[in-house]
Amino acid sequence: MPVELFIGGAWRPASDGARISVADPATEQEIASVASGSVADGLDAVTAAHRAGPGWAATAPRERAEILRRAFDLMTERTDELAALIVLENGKTLADARGEVAYAAEFFRWYSEEAVRSLGTVQTAPSGTNRILVLRQPIGVCVLVTPWNFPAAMATRKIGPALAAGCTVVLKPASETPLTALAIGGILTEAGVPAGVVNVLPSARSGPVVRAMLDDPRVRKVSFTGSTEVGRALLSGAAKTVVSSSMELGGNAPFLVFADADLEAAVDIAMVAKMRNGGEACTAANRFYVERAVADEFTALLTTRMGGLRMGHGLDEEVALGPLVNAESRDKVAALVAQTVAMGATAATGGSIVGGTGHFYPPTVLADVPPGAPVLTQEIFGPVAPVVAFDGETEAVALANDTEYGLVSYVCTGDLAKGLRVAEALDSGMVGLNRGIVSDPAAPFGGTKQSGIGREGGHEGMLEFTESKYIAVEW
Template sequence: MPTPPHTVSDLPVAQFVGGRWTESATTMAVLNPATGTQVATVADGDDVTALAALDAAVAAQESWAATDPRHRSDILLNAFHLLHAGADRIARTITLEMGKPLAEARGEVGYGAEFLRWFAEEATRGSGAYFRAPSGGRRIAVRKQPVGPVFAITPWNFPLAMVTRKVAPALAAGCTVVLKPAPQTPLTAMEFMRILVEAGVPAGVVNCVTTARAPLVSAPILADRRLRKLTFTGSTGVGRMLFAQAARRVLRVSMELGGNAPFVVLESADLDKAVEGAVLAKLRNAGQTCVAADRFLVHESLVAEFTERFVAAVAALSVGEGLDESTRIGPLIDGAAVQRITAMVDEAVGLGAHQHTATAELGGAGHFLRPAVLTGVDTRSRLWTSEVFGPVAAIRSFTDPAEALRLADDTESGLAGYVFGENLGDTLDFAERLHTGMVGVNTGAISDPAAPFGGTRSSGLGREGGSTGLDEYQELQYLAIER
């Protein structure tokens, strides 16, 4: 691996372009959200860096596409093993720059690594078609080929897994990549670049541009005719803007956008399962996940006991710095997130909601917020209508499952939902009628590299993971063959 030009905390203050760490005239600070202290300084890329990264990806595209699928598979498997070998170091990096507890960071490393293994296996499973035309005479052949250079934009909440979920299928399909990680969490992406080099990824196949000036970097890449695909995970608002830019060049696009997941507890639900699932679906990563449960709809016969047990379970979770092994709820990403969620809670209480826990900021420089549970939340409040992205649960009761379904679907989002019930027929019927791309049935954890991850409506388009995940990075070519 090329030696970085200089390092801070053993990581390069540079961009990774064309297999080399390159200097940048401008830098940006990476802050620990638990302490407010500076973790490192990294390069702050610009339009020149962006186009250099795309140049490198374009130059490597033809040779990488021609590489044997087995060779691409072997490289991804190498990266899988190297991630596990460096799991403690990478987990600590994740915790330092985005705050999640170490136990969750270790879980993210394992989850993120699985995308490498899954797509290493998918890379060797060629598919297509060859058959005689119905009219006779000619033969029809259909083959898959890589779509071409990919621009991947990833968020801060899962700084490793969101990268591997995009990079692994792109590499498996034979596509080169320009990666732009979130400015809050560039260090994990840089760690992953080092792993890819060690795993055997050739120069230029994956490039990483770290920047706090996203529009300056994204605009020239999206406007360049050589780019063939955009993949983005982030907010719906930003996704709409990027989609409009991508439309000008008719790019292939896949987007995983915001959610506002309903969590429905039917009359037949097992409350032990429901409460355990609620804690997991709501409070993983301090609620900072796109599939987090936001709106809890509980049958009126269960709502009092569910609320009591859920509040007790939430209150038992320790809040603190992620590097402390006893911590179960880490900080929010920044002070703006704390202020936004506090305002949402205050508005809901003003509209008549009852707050069962004391939402309050913790002292110190970190961006901490104690988790909160509110009942009787007005459906007009932002706490109900908007993605919370924090540790606050809004509960309403229902009497009729049809009413619960109407309330659950009363949103522009359609990413994920959760349904709990022991009457499997009724529970599956409810789950299948939800207008969401994913549904957890009696479980609060739905993400799996072997399953297609994605949503409907304003929550995006396309799927990541599963057997369909590779299709997002491939084009179909039809050959008409005359005898």
Template sequence: MITEHDERTVLNAVPDRLLIGGEWVEASGGRTVEVMDPATGEVIRTIADASVADGVRALNHAVAAQQSWGSTPPRVRAEILRGAFDLLQERKHDLALLMTLEMGKPLAEAYGEVAYGGEFLRWFSEEAVRIDGRYGSTPEGTGRMIVTHRPVGPAYLITPWNFPLAMATRKIAPALAAGCTMVVKPATLTPLTTLALADILVTVGVPAGVLNVITTTDTIELSDALISDPRLRKVSFTGSTPVGVTLLKQAADNVLRTSMELGGNAPFIVFDDADLELAVDAAMTAKFRNIGQACTAANRFIVQQGIADRFADAITERVSALNVGRGTEPGVDIGPLIDDRVVRNSSRLVDDAVSHGAVLRAGGDPIDGPGTFFQPTVVDRVGDGMLLATEEIFAPIVGIRRFVDEDDAVRIANDTPYGLVGYVFTSDSNRAHRMIDLIDTGMMGLNVGVVSNAAAPFGGVKQSGMGREGGHEGIHEYLETKYTLMPAPYSR
């Protein structure tokens, strides 16, 4: 049982200042910003609110530390990351509770994020010592080619509010492993977990200036200043597509390396031959993980006609049984949405669908009282043109539409500018392989409802972004490739 004393103890342990040059410092002019608990609407912590000048000062330290950190032996960088993984395990209870308090997800899911986020520290501790190159003869035999990799340089890492630990480790860990220094800007809605992570990294020996963390309400102005600075060499952003497009335009002026993990509109395709029980179990996970507030969340449930009624009945029964409440309470399945804007948008999406002929099977309304809660919802017979079919939902809303055959399913699934992840359920292995080729996404789950893994490349196509995080590919987002030619070593 989580007590008020437990909550206050965890919150008070979080640094409330900016991490700049290895020191925890106040923001210029003593500016502060309040962090709210979305389940209660109450202020849970007041922290530093950085100015543009603070951001530039953080970049100054990152630039000053780059040469030393970039030349630090890979084994040393690896041991620091491994130490961070170990200390994170020791503090997992505090980190999980902290995430639930500032973001709202149920405590059990917060523990899952601690485990997932920690794996990026462990994975990239192992990748740090495996940055490879190659040596070989030119085709003509007249010279020898040497291909090496070196750090990109100072990076600006912008993380979202919905996975405050995992999105931070997914960017910080490969940057540290590759030898890059950085300025990290967590979301203003959920900055506390990132500050707690920074405290872990400082404790295990990340040198001063290598990691700088800036919390700010002047997001646009601070980002403009850093991205326009010619000393910055890399931008990594996770968030909405419109913001990502703006950052890409800004990054073009200095030809910065960019990684963009943007919006999603994931299809969840269920064929007639699918294992219904498996598909429903996976649908619950793919939709309601993180209260539906995930770019990988199943957004469009595309179900073949022969199984659609049974699928809709089964998932409606499951959704109607979900428990809504504060994430610290026992037995809670669905916590609050992050703020009032998301609640209002959820109502807008449901109302639009029903007004255009969709059938509301469960939920559909905000929940009165403190906090920003919305009923777990099922909307059946969603059709073309409805907002539930075109917009990223980011809420606990299942929208079901029907399809006739495989070609129809592929058409509906690909009818979106996004392409992050797709889910396909079928017992036909040939069809499964066709779906891998035909569905326009950067990731796919075949008969599974969760695809994320630190050892796998995470990322999308089309307007869902560019670059990959995690896997062997993830560290190369922070490395430049250098080619050297030398004469062939002829014998005398």
């Protein structure tokens, strides 16, 4: 299990010897001590990526594609090993971790196919005087900053398209979950990625290290997944050197259930949309708006399903809900619930911290949630489902859109025309229509408003790592 920085194809300790203690959220025990990169280490990683850039950009697209395909194969072969590592440092269940590894590996396969499709264009100028030739060229050195909730998938979703486009990268994973990122760095090297093309820099000093890299004129791209607050700060820093920025930020996903929906199916969909990764996902359903005629029935069905989930260590195959990633996350969820109950909501199940070791919070359903309650205005990032009744399609859309975020929305209805009409009216970058998962490596992932800038996945995901060069030519 790699625990050092990965810079220029070599494993090395931090320049000042600093370390990060990585703990199992279920036991609160240290599982590894990982090197914590300094500003100097960050700039060394940029140097390594910069030096490797011309050679990687000149590598034939087919060769880049074959390397990514080998990385997919290696990740797939090591699913159990990687899944166990994710459980230990992140806390999610084994089933969720296996699903993440499969999803993460798929980005390498998808972009192995896209690597040979970085298509330009040629056309005659409207005046007829010349041809307009447009090339897609790699943007250059990319700084990739990833969160702890999907330590494998958030890394591959950025590394895959960057490498396919011909870019080199410095990956800065979250301090809570650096082990998975380091393991992926090793897999890419084994797959044939040349030294310096991929660098992995765990660091507990994220702010100073990332700022120093963004201030370096050799860095031409930053891709960040995380909170809107941190995203704003990174955008401000990127403005100094006009660094191209892709931001996948916070969410506050509405989940709309209309009276004509199959309620049993709607609850199945809700459990996926809410409880994937224990609710610690930017795509997690955050606010449940249910048409008044079926609100009580839906709440009762959801309460039964949520209350029946077994909680424990994620390595236990029978466990359906692991701990939250750390005590701060657990306490934030507990505070949101307590504030909402104090405003008049009722905890139909759960609603308070479980005692003992580990950062556990029980599956919770809140009924009679009043307007303006904290769980409706803030991203919960935990296993809590607040339910609010609505009257009619117009009110449902208005409630759903009443947020500064616009990442994803969910709609359950038996009327396809209504579903499509509502989906078009929702102000979000993605909509799950009678479906609890929207993420797919072949689809453009991203949001509107303060949920982000740009798209990841699909063909659009690779274009984020390219520059268009226009050549005016006559022949």
